[in-house]
Amino acid sequence: MGISRRCTHISSLLTIPPTSHPTQPPKASTGPGPNKQQPPNGMALVCISVTLNSPPDCGKICNTELQCNLVSDDYTLHGPIFIQEPSHVMFPLDSEEKKVKLTCEVKGNPKPHIRWKLNGTDVDIGMDFRYSVVEGSLLINNPNKTQDAGMYQCIATNSFGTIVSREAKLQFAYLENFKPRTRSTVSVRQGQGMVLLCGPPAHSG
Known part of the structure; x- marks a missing residue:
């Protein structure tokens, strides 16, 4: 009787709060690259890909790929x-x-x-x-x-x-210009002082 051989692939997507971000993202193991997904607002994504192999001659028992996409403050609501x-x-x-x-x-x-x-x-x-x-x-x-x-x-x-x-x-x-107008004549005696009024034009600043 022949031996049945079966390989099972499991993909999982986990979410963790931003406060749980690691200082440095872990490096992915050898093999196909992890599934990259756009992180939702306010969360970090941990993408895990696991291949289970049975029986033993099918290959490695377990091959795990881990990628942690860090999320900046721009994703925080x-x-x-x-x-x-x-x-x-x-x-x-x-x-x-x-x-x-x-x-x-x-x-x-x-x-x-x-x-x-x-x-x-x-x-x-x-x-x-x-x-x-x-x-x-x-x-x-x-x-x-x-x-x-x-x-x-x-x-x-x-x-x-x-x-x-x-x-x-x-x-x-x-600063507006002076208004053109004729001043009235002022008569004074010789040696006396006088005052000629001059108001500023409309202005601001």
């Missing part, structure tokens, strides 16, 4: 956190750049959604082509002191919560 909040900006109207940037940098997982408020009202990016949000920061093209001056706030939201930045004031620096 958490609410939004400010890396950099917006600061006050003084923008000169005669600037050649014609662009204002209010910086806001946020991290979070899932990636937070960023929106901005001006004087407590949402900035509608879709309705005004001058506004755009680039990597969280607010860009204002061709800024106008009548429409754009005020207090700005950055709001970041994901499924874990919402955070609101400190207020950042956007001011415009300008």
Whole structure:
């Protein structure tokens, strides 16, 4: 009677908390490479591949391959956190750049959604082509002191919560020309002093 020969292959995927990460991942043994899989958020993957061989003349009794994929903080689920909040900006109207940037940098997982408020009202990016949000920061093209001056706030939201930045004031620096007008005649006696008033033109900054 012939001897029945059978080789069994078992693959297993284990998950361990991020706090259980080893300092260095163990090296895989010789043989086919382990099955690589994308780690889920907040977890580390341990991929184990085991081949059981029976009877003994089929080969090695047990061949185990172990790979531990370490997971960085980017995979940890958490609410939004400010890396950099917006600061006050003084923008000169005669600037050649014609662009204002209010910086806001946020991290979070899932990636937070960023929106901005001006004087407590949402900035509608879709309705005004001058506004755009680039990597969280607010860009204002061709800024106008009548429409754009005020207090700005950055709001970041994901499924874990919402955070609101400190207020950042956007001011415009300008100096208008003197108003052209004729002054009235002032008569004085010889040797007497006099005062000619001169008020500054409208300005800011």
